[in-house]
Structure formats: structure tokens, C-alpha cells
Amino acid sequence: MNAAPRITRLGEDALLCHFTAPDDTAPPLPVQQALWQLCQRLEAERAALQLREIVPGMGNLLLRWTRPPGSPCPFTSLQARVLALWRACEAVAPTQRVVTIPVRYGGEAGPDLEDVAHHCGLSPTKVIALHSQADYAVYCLGFQPGFAYLGGLDPRLHTPRRDTPRLAIPAGSVAIGGSQTGVYPLSTPGGWQVIGHTALPLFDPTTEAGALLQPGDTVRFVPAQEAT
Amino acid sequence: MSQTDAMASIDVLRAGTLCSVQDLGRHGRRHLGISQCGAMDMLALQQANLLLGNPPGAAGLELSLGPVQLRFTQAARIALTGVDFGARLQTPEGGDVPVLSGHALALPAGAVLSLARPAIPGARGYLTVAGGIDVPLALGSRSTDLKAGFGGHAGRALQAGDKLPVGTTVSTLVTGKRGVRGFAPTHVLRALPGPDYERFTQSAHTGFWLQPWRINTQSNRMGLRLNGAPLALRSAVNLLSAGVLPGDVQVPPDGLPIVLGVDCQTTGGYPRIASVIQADLWQLAHLSPLTSVYFQPVTHAVAQQALERQTRYLARLTTRLLVEAGAEGRPDGR
Numbered sequence: 001m002n003a004a005p006r007i008t009r010l011g012e013d014a015l016l017c018h019f020t021a022p023d024d025t026a027p028p029l030p031v032q033q034a035l036w037q038l039c040q041r042l043e044a045e046r047a048a049l050q051l052r053e054i055v056p057g058m059g060n061l062l063l064r065w066t067r068p069p070g071s072p073c074p075f076t077s078l079q080a081r082v083l084a085l086w087r088a089c090e091a092v093a094p095t096q097r098v099v100t101i102p103v104r105y106g107g108e109a110g111p112d113l114e115d116v117a118h119h120c121g122l123s124p125t126k127v128i129a130l131h132s133q134a135d136y137a138v139y140c141l142g143f144q145p146g147f148a149y150l151g152g153l154d155p156r157l158h159t160p161r162r163d164t165p166r167l168a169i170p171a172g173s174v175a176i177g178g179s180q181t182g183v184y185p186l187s188t189p190g191g192w193q194v195i196g197h198t199a200l201p202l203f204d205p206t207t208e209a210g211a212l213l214q215p216g217d218t219v220r221f222v223p224a225q226e227a228t
Numbered sequence: 229m230s231q232t233d234a235m236a237s238i239d240v241l242r243a244g245t246l247c248s249v250q251d252l253g254r255h256g257r258r259h260l261g262i263s264q265c266g267a268m269d270m271l272a273l274q275q276a277n278l279l280l281g282n283p284p285g286a287a288g289l290e291l292s293l294g295p296v297q298l299r300f301t302q303a304a305r306i307a308l309t310g311v312d313f314g315a316r317l318q319t320p321e322g323g324d325v326p327v328l329s330g331h332a333l334a335l336p337a338g339a340v341l342s343l344a345r346p347a348i349p350g351a352r353g354y355l356t357v358a359g360g361i362d363v364p365l366a367l368g369s370r371s372t373d374l375k376a377g378f379g380g381h382a383g384r385a386l387q388a389g390d391k392l393p394v395g396t397t398v399s400t401l402v403t404g405k406r407g408v409r410g411f412a413p414t415h416v417l418r419a420l421p422g423p424d425y426e427r428f429t430q431s432a433h434t435g436f437w438l439q440p441w442r443i444n445t446q447s448n449r450m451g452l453r454l455n456g457a458p459l460a461l462r463s464a465v466n467l468l469s470a471g472v473l474p475g476d477v478q479v480p481p482d483g484l485p486i487v488l489g490v491d492c493q494t495t496g497g498y499p500r501i502a503s504v505i506q507a508d509l510w511q512l513a514h515l516s517p518l519t520s521v522y523f524q525p526v527t528h529a530v531a532q533q534a535l536e537r538q539t540r541y542l543a544r545l546t547t548r549l550l551v552e553a554g555a556e557g558r559p560d561g562r
Contacts, residue, residue: 008423011475011503012531016423027468039259055258055471057307062258062471069536073528141261142495143468145376149469150409185261186376205260205366205378211260 002034002086003044005061007079013052013065017082017139020059020066027059029151030091032139036216037089049078056140056215058149058209059181064146096228097217101183101198102224103132103174109197116159116193128156128223131195136219146185146203146211150219153181161191172198174221185211196221232539236394240355241340242517246292248362249380254369258371264474265371266490268352268449268513271337271538272310275408276356279307279332279545281553282397286360287370289386291353294345296386300335303358303431305358305517307332309410311514329353331407341534345378350447351413353383359395371436374449375491406552408545410485412533417487418534419527422477422500427515430484431460436501440520449491451478452512454521458483465499472496475504477523487512503559 005017019215022075027035035056042054042063053064063082065074105128106113117124136150153192158179168188170173173184177192185203204210213219250273253266259455267273267290274284289296293311300306308315308329320338327333327341328444335341346353363370363381372380380392394416428436435457459479472478475487487504489495489512502510502523515521526534 009420009528010423011420012505012528012535014473016470025466038463052255053258053471055494057470058468060468060470064258064473068534069539073532092431104296119549140469140495141259142471143261143493145260145373145378146261148259199240203376205383209260210262210367215259 001042004083005086006080006202007076010062013036013067015079017063017086018059019061025125026151026164027118027139031037031059033091033216034086034153035059035160037092039088039215041085041089044082044191049081049137050074057142058139060093079171097214098220099213099217100222101174102223103196103198103202103213103225105131105174110174110195112162112175112193113195115159116195118222119159120156127157127195130157130175131225132177132221135220136181138219139217140215140218141211141213142202144184144186144188148182148213148217148219150182153179157181159193160162162193165189165191166194169194172196172200172202173207199200230437233470235407236300236304236359237393238361238392239299239389240297240386240388240392240528241299242295242297242388243385244291244294244296244343245385247296248275248290248372248374248384249287249370249386249392250290250361250372251287251365251370253371254367254373254379255489257415258471260495262367263373263375263398263492263494264490265373265449266369267354268490269310269354269510270380271411271510271542272352272354272513274542275410275545276307276309276354277360278329278542278549279309279408280305280358280359280397281549282356282358284542286356286379287363288354288356288361291343291346291355293408294343296343298341298359300339300341301337302394303337304335304339305332306335306341307356308353309356311410312347313353314347314561316344318342326536327332330410348514348516351514359397362393362395370438373491411556413514415511415515415521415522417504417511417521418531419477419502419523420506420526420528422502424465424499425501427461427465427478427499429462429502432434432501435459436485437523437525440522441471442520443515443517445517447515447517449487451492451516452487456484458528459485459501460499463500464515467497467499469495469497471505472500472510475506475509475527476500477502477504501562505531505534507531507538
């Protein structure tokens with residue numbers, strides 16, 4: 001059975017559940033997996049619970065509700081429902097979706113590949129191999145539409161951010177920042193080390209969901225020669 | 229003549245700065261990193277829609293800085309709310325008259341509406357047109373996400389030369405002489421203690437509620453940045469990224485609070501000392517840089533009462549405008 005989360009209110013129409021110690025540096029994967037399952041179960045009850053937003057974070061969850069005028073505050077009942085559902089959640093990724101992202105590594109597409117290789121004491125080829133052979137878990141999304149916080153970067157590839165952030169990292173850039181790796185759906189200023197580029201759109205507002213990746217997905221990077 | 233030319237539209241002659249198409253925002257997609265956006269002053273946008281018989285959430289224009297000049301290709305009905313922009317109307321016949329905020333106004337085809345500047349620097353105004361600004365829905369909303377560059381018109385603030393489509397309407401509502409009164413910001417933001425309130429020192433608690441906070445010029449739709457005596461934590465924390473909402477008051481390491489606005493990111497990692505209540509969020513659209521704001525602690529019950537009072541106000545306004553329109557007939561003869 002899962003340990004009960006710490007639940008706090010947020011504003012008048014939301015609550016936050018913390019499933020890890022609040023000061024943890026990263027949530028353990030099993031905790032996050034159980035959290036994805038909780039999100040799925042809440043999604044199934046979204047209408048009944050009158051939930052406007054179900055937003056998993058890193059080892060935490062934000063729920064925002066709708067409260068029809070004159071109705072009682074749903075906080076207490078929602079809290080009870082979350083605790084009941086959480087008890088039955090397991091540390092598995094139930095309906096795992098695997099998303100393969102083709103990446104053109106190095107060169108103009110990945111101007112920092114050499115620096116990362118140098119910092120890690122590896123050859124660029126080895127960096128590409130390590131980066132593309134791991135399975136990454138989409139812990140949650142945030143920062144930009146479609147930007148996924150990925151867990152699973154090989155510790156041998158951990159590289160500090162650049163001393164001078166770039167004014168614009170192009171959309172589709174695959175980058176490493178500290179112990180994290182990710183793909184930028186949109187152009188942004190930033191200090192992460194850009195090692196490659198994908199032509200796959202991670203955010204497309206004309207599609208139904210908008211974002212390619214969802215919390216709980218598994219991501220694989222595949223070296224590719226992309227046409228530009 | 230192409231079909232586009234036949235449709236009613238608004239030609240943007242001058243776009244000002246940061247004038248954008250907004251509705252009541254994009255909801256239910258924060259787990260994908262998609263921000264809310266929408267009008268900063270949702271009350272004013274709804275007032276302006278109700279004046280025209282539009283659905284309250286129809287898309288309109290949020291005006292930030294003038295001068296904005298718009299030409300209406302077809303006869304139209306419009307309403308202006310929020311801060312006064314010193315609007316004037318030029319008709320093809322050579323007329324040039326001031327336009328009152330808070331009233332519905334019928335314009336002839338070819339009329340040009342000129343909006344000079346906000347009476348209060350940094351405050352926002354709203355313009356609606358009967359039928360709404362008919363840009364395509366993007367992820368469930370017509371709001372412009374200026375940061376991500378999608379939604380609204382071409383995913384950006386308006387530029388001279390833009391052509392905005394106007395939707396069709398069945399309503400011929402012509403509102404009475406009374407119009408609607410705008411709300412003046414009180415500069416007091418009622419707030420609930422945030423999830424990290426206890427992480428702050430006693431003197432930070434006192435300082436937060438008691439000192440006047442000066443509004444930093446760096447404020448925008450993403451957040452209201454405040455200057456004052458910095459707020460200290462009991463001990464340094466490194467929080468994991470978690471969902472945040474508009475109204476949350478984050479305190480970055482410099483100790484200076486930021487009230488998150490409608491365009492804020494979906495996740496954040498700074499401690500949150502408070503959340504501004506929903507009923508007071510409209511004020512963020514009207515607080516001028518270099519003026520001051522106070523936070524006032526309230527209970528959940530007070531927050532809910534304030535929100536329900538607004539809901540009732542909008543419901544009463546809807547009824548009142550319909551009744552007045554019925555009583556005065558249709559002076560435009562349509």
C-alpha cells in the first residue's frame with residue numbers, strides 16, 4: 001500500500017498532493033509511475049469529480065476543480081477520493097506508449113555535442129550511443145507547451161549548463177542540462193547543451209491534444225539523417 | 229469578389245503594442261504544458277460581450293498600448309470596456325465623435341475607430357464586436373498565446389495590415405442608455421495563504437501582508453513583479469517542479485514576489501507564499517507600474533462569496549440589458 005500523500009490547498013479551487021518528501025531532489029520512478037496511474041483513474045472520473053485540470057508534476061499532483069454556484073466546497077470529498085484511489089495505485093506504467101524521436105546529432109543540428117563529449121571524457125560517437133540507447137520516462141510536462149521532463153539520462157552524460165545561455169535555441173533542439181535531457185518544442189532562450197535536432201513536431205496546436213508526449217510515455221531517441 | 233472580401237472584417241490600420249485577440253482562456257490542458265492565456269480582465273471582456281448580446285466568452289481584443297486604429301468593412305456593433313482609451317469614431321461621411329466606454333455602439337460600414345492611449349498607463353481596455361472576433365479555435369480557445377505563438381490571430385499581437393474576421397450574430401440587441409460601469413482597481417489583492425506559507429519567516433509573513441508593494445515595470449501578462457523589502461525563507465529550499473495557477477504568488481530567491489498572470493507557465497519550482505483570490509485577478513490588468521498594491525488575507529469563505537457575487541453581477545447584467553433593449557425597442561430600425 002502506498003504511503004498517504006501530503007495534501008495542501010492551493011488558492012480557492014485547487015489542491016496539491018505531494019507524494020515524495022517535499023525537498024527530494026527527484027521523485028523515485030516507482031512513485032511517479034503510481035502517480036501516472038492515479039492521473040488515469042482521476043481522468044476517468046474527471047466529469048463526476050468536476051475537475052478542470054489534472055496536472056502531474058515531479059512527485060506531485062495539482063487538481064483544479066469547478067464549483068457550481070451555491071454548491072459546497074469539494075475539497076474534503078475530493079481529498080478523500082484521491083486518497084482512496086491512491087491506495088490502489090501501483091508502480092507500473094499501465095498502458096505504456098513508446099514514442100520514437102529521430103535525432104540528427106552533432107554538426108549544425110547539435111553545436112554542443114563536442115563540448116559535451118569533452119566534458120564527459122567520451123567520444124561524440126559514444127555520447128550519441130549512450131543518449132540514444134536509453135529509455136526515457138516522461139515524468140511530466142511544463143515550461144513550454146509539449147516540453148517533457150524526461151527521467152533516465154545516463155549519469156555519464158550529465159553536463160552542466162553553458163556558461164552563457166543562448167538567446168535562441170531552435171525548436172526541435174535535443175539538449176542536455178545537468179542531469180536532464182529534453183527536446184524544445186518551441187524556440188526559446190536557454191543554457192542547455194544542444195546535442196541534436198529532431199524534425200518531429202512536439203507541439204502542434206492544430207492537432208487534438210496539441211502535444212506529442214503525455215505524462216507516462218516512454219521516449220526513445222534514434223540517430224537519423226533528417227532531411228531539412 | 230472572393231468570399232473573404234464579402235465577410236465582415238476589421239482592418240487593422242494601426243496596431244499599437246501588445247494588442248491581441250483574447251477570450252476566457254484555454255482550459256484543461258495544463259498537464260501538456262499549455263498555458264491558460266485569455267483576457268487579463270475577464271470581467272471587462274464579459275461586460276463588453278453582454279452589451280452586444282454575444283456569449284460572455286466571445287473573443288474580443290485586449291488593448292494594452294495605443295494608438296490602435298481599426299476600420300470596419302461592414303456595419304457593426306461594438307463595445308469598449310476596461311480602461312478608457314480616448315476612443316473616437318470617424319465615419320465615411322466625415323463625422324468624428326468621441327466614443328463612450330461601457331456602451332454598445334452601432335457603426336456604419338467603413339467607420340474607423342481610433343484608440344489613443346489608456347487613461348491609466350499600463351491598464352488594459354477591451355473591444356468587442358457583435359458576433360465576436362472569429363479567428364479559428366486553437367486547442368479549444370481563440371486566445372492568443374503570445375509566448376508560445378499560437379491561437380488568436382496568427383499566434384501573435386496584432387500588426388498593421390491584419391484583417392480580423394468578424395463572426396455572424398443572430399442577436400440584434402441594442403442596449404439602453406445606461407450602459408455598464410467599469411470597475412476601478414482597489415489596489416488591494418485579497419489572498420489565501422499559499423502551500424509554502426509556513427516555509428517563510430515570521431517577519432516575511434508580516435512584511436508580505438503589511439507593506440505596500442511597488443509594481444515593477446517588468447510586469448506583463450505572465451506575471452506582476454513586485455518591489456519591496458524581500459521575503460525570507462526559514463531555510464533555503466529546492467522544491468520539485470509542481471503545477472502552478474494564475475494568482476499564485478511565487479517568491480524566487482531574491483525574495484521579491486511575483487503574482488502569476490494568465491500567461492504563466494504551467495509548472496514552477498519557487499515557494500508560494502499566497503494565492504490571490506479569483507475575484508480579484510481582474511485587477512492585474514489595471515495596475516500601473518510604479519503604483520503600489522497591498523495583499524489582504526481572507527478566508528476561503530470570503531473568497532467564495534466574492535466570486536459568487538461576481539457571478540450574480542454578470543447574471544443580473546445579462547437580464548438587465550435584455551430587458552432594457554426590449555423596453556427601448558430597436559432604435560436603429562433593424
